[in-house]
Amino acid sequence: MSQSSTGKGRQAFEGLAWLPCLLAAVAMASSNPFIISFFLILVLALNSDGLKIDLYPEILREEAVARLYELGKVSDADGYLERTFLSPASVRAGNLIRTWMEDAGLTTWVDGLGNVHGRLQPPNASKKALLIGSHLDTVVDAGMFDGALGIVSAISAIKVLNVTGRLRHLRHPVEVIAFSDEEGVRFQSTFLGSAAIAGVLPVSTLQIPDKSGLTVQNILKENLIETTEENLNLLKYEPDSVLGYVEVHIEQGPVLESIGLPLAVVKGIAGQTRLKVTVRGSQGHAGTVPMSMRQDPMVAAAELIVSLERLCKNPQDFLTNEASDGHCNAFSLKALSGSLVCTVGEISTWPSASNVIPGQVIFTVDIRAIDDIGREAIIYELSNQMHSICDRRSVSCLMERKHDANAVKCDTGLNSQLKSAAYSAVKRMTGEDIGDVPVLMSGAGHDAMAMSHLTKVGMLFVRCRGGISHSPEEHVLEDDVWAAGLAIQAFLETNL
Numbered sequence: 001m002s003q004s005s006t007g008k009g010r011q012a013f014e015g016l017a018w019l020p021c022l023l024a025a026v027a028m029a030s031s032n033p034f035i036i037s038f039f040l041i042l043v044l045a046l047n048s049d050g051l052k053i054d055l056y057p058e059i060l061r062e063e064a065v066a067r068l069y070e071l072g073k074v075s076d077a078d079g080y081l082e083r084t085f086l087s088p089a090s091v092r093a094g095n096l097i098r099t100w101m102e103d104a105g106l107t108t109w110v111d112g113l114g115n116v117h118g119r120l121q122p123p124n125a126s127k128k129a130l131l132i133g134s135h136l137d138t139v140v141d142a143g144m145f146d147g148a149l150g151i152v153s154a155i156s157a158i159k160v161l162n163v164t165g166r167l168r169h170l171r172h173p174v175e176v177i178a179f180s181d182e183e184g185v186r187f188q189s190t191f192l193g194s195a196a197i198a199g200v201l202p203v204s205t206l207q208i209p210d211k212s213g214l215t216v217q218n219i220l221k222e223n224l225i226e227t228t229e230e231n232l233n234l235l236k237y238e239p240d241s242v243l244g245y246v247e248v249h250i251e252q253g254p255v256l257e258s259i260g261l262p263l264a265v266v267k268g269i270a271g272q273t274r275l276k277v278t279v280r281g282s283q284g285h286a287g288t289v290p291m292s293m294r295q296d297p298m299v300a301a302a303e304l305i306v307s308l309e310r311l312c313k314n315p316q317d318f319l320t321n322e323a324s325d326g327h328c329n330a331f332s333l334k335a336l337s338g339s340l341v342c343t344v345g346e347i348s349t350w351p352s353a354s355n356v357i358p359g360q361v362i363f364t365v366d367i368r369a370i371d372d373i374g375r376e377a378i379i380y381e382l383s384n385q386m387h388s389i390c391d392r393r394s395v396s397c398l399m400e401r402k403h404d405a406n407a408v409k410c411d412t413g414l415n416s417q418l419k420s421a422a423y424s425a426v427k428r429m430t431g432e433d434i435g436d437v438p439v440l441m442s443g444a445g446h447d448a449m450a451m452s453h454l455t456k457v458g459m460l461f462v463r464c465r466g467g468i469s470h471s472p473e474e475h476v477l478e479d480d481v482w483a484a485g486l487a488i489q490a491f492l493e494t495n496l
């Protein structure tokens with residue numbers, strides 16, 4: 001396992017951890033009631049200073065890190081991490097997470113979209129539950145912390161409350177949810193699990209086929225889950241039954257590492273659109289069709305992808321604030337340019353043979369921006385450029401929208417509570433006063449986007465090495481896992 005960073009403060013706590021035990025022994029050894037009282041008061045005073053024994057490293061760090069590494073080995077592939085919607089590895093991961101939830105004192109079940117739930121219903125608790133969680137699925141060749149950290153840290157924090165007997169005193173139910181599909185790898189339709197709980201999953205989703213032709217409904221049925229157009233809406237939670245949704249997630253960016261802090265709260269999440277572009281041309285012999293007579297979809301796709309990059313690098317060269325109808329566009333080019341990112345990460349061709357001019361090329365476009373109207377303007381411009389290129393090259397182009405999620409603003413109240421919790425966690429861990437907890441925007445999507453249709457949402461970011469994610473190089477320091485667990489524990493204890 002990786003070496004964790006060691007704050008000065010933590011060494012100090014580690015140095016003193018034996019002290020309360022020694023003092024208690026001395027007190028017990030003495031027959032003098034005054035000496036006994038004095039040393040016992042001293043022991044209590046030391047404990048109240050939040051020494052390491054209040055920080056539960058064995059649960060929030062050692063055990064949590066071990067669980068992350070264990071979960072990181074649950075994969076559908078040999079040699080790299082891959083867990084897609086209700087794949088065999090995802091089912092195994094869900095079962096493992098359920099055992100951890102039960103170990104923390106939660107009642108568990110799997111719902112009609114494969115989400116794994118763990119809930120505590122304290123006696124005399126109010127009706128509104130706090131939902132907390134993240135996703136158990138991964139991208140292909142993934143890192144082991146994306147999604148998993150939010151699930152493991154929530155369970156570990158609840159376990160601390162359970163072992164210390166505080167769980168039953170919570171005034172609200174708390175429910176951990178490990179969502180079945182945030183990445184959208186298998187069906188190109190993200191947030192399947194969280195969108196179902198938020199009540200915004202279209203019933204048509206059940207019929208989306210994966211590359212093998214199996215639909216969402218087929219995969220559910222393969223896992224003995226009978227979800228139909230008729231009963232899908234039963235998965236939806238009622239807004240008045242939910243206090244809010246909180247998610248811990250790796251930052252997947254370099255900011256926290258650059259400022260040397262472990263935790264941040266999230267101000268908002270960029271909107272995202274996924275487009276499937278299909279380019280069809282004239283399939284032919286690579287050796288006999290003259291260049292001037294080709295209708296080659298591969299070259300057309302290449303020109304489209306380069307045009308996309310040019311458009312997204314310099315939107316101001318293609319867009320104006322003047323809409324085509326002469327009215328001012330309700331978006332700021334400056335904000336758009338500051339957050340706009342476009343990616344083509346997936347491409348396929350048919351028949352994919354070196355001596356054949358392809359007949360068809362399909363690629364996926366991922367467009368993100370914090371400004372929804374600006375993102376629409378980009379898609380409109382891209383569509384115009386695409387049709388111009390395809391006409392010139394005498395190939396046909398089809399652009400289909402596979403996924404849309406508007407930008408989301410996180411709840412300021414939840415964020416304020418998460419900020420306080422993060423601040424106290426770092427101070428208790430290291431003894432250092434970090435001043436203010438950073439507030440960051442998220443370019444990555446999260447289940448919180450879907451959950452924002454149901455309730456207010458808040459997110460806590462955790463530093464990750466080099467900001468790297470969606471890669472096996474993804475890494476989180478053990479102490480930062482600890483800090484995340486402590487922050488969630490403090491948040492639950494203070495606000496529930």
Ligand SMILES: NC(=O)N[C@H](N)C(=O)O
Nearest residue numbers: 146182183443444445446
């Ligand atoms: N946290 C994430 O990486 N979420 C999405 N899968 C995304 O932004 O691509």
